[in-house]
Amino acid sequence: MIRDVDLKALAAHGVSTLLTLMVWPLLKGSDEMPFDYLVHMNDGKLPDMGMTGFKALGLKGYIRFRQLRAALRRALGKGGPAKVGA
Numbered sequence: 001m002i003r004d005v006d007l008k009a010l011a012a013h014g015v016s017t018l019l020t021l022m023v024w025p026l027l028k029g030s031d032e033m034p035f036d037y038l039v040h041m042n043d044g045k046l047p048d049m050g051m052t053g054f055k056a057l058g059l060k061g062y063i064r065f066r067q068l069r070a071a072l073r074r075a076l077g078k079g080g081p082a083k084v085g086a
Helices: 007-012 017-028 035-042 053-075
Strands: none
Touching: 007 017, 007 035, 017 035, 035 053
């Protein structure tokens, strides 16, 4: 069973980033959003994506809320990576 994958190394070796994005929910669970993938791949920072002002603050706040909720669910044993055979 694969427990850990270095997505940045795979992307650096030419693996399609679309493929690594598809693997992300299997590694991190269904609560982790694609935005969390972007934060991971960009050294902890959300890319600008052309948003400024209220939209940017709202999106970043929502992402932080989702990250906190996912961390709490993992700590309480109610979330996490996909289970084999599920």
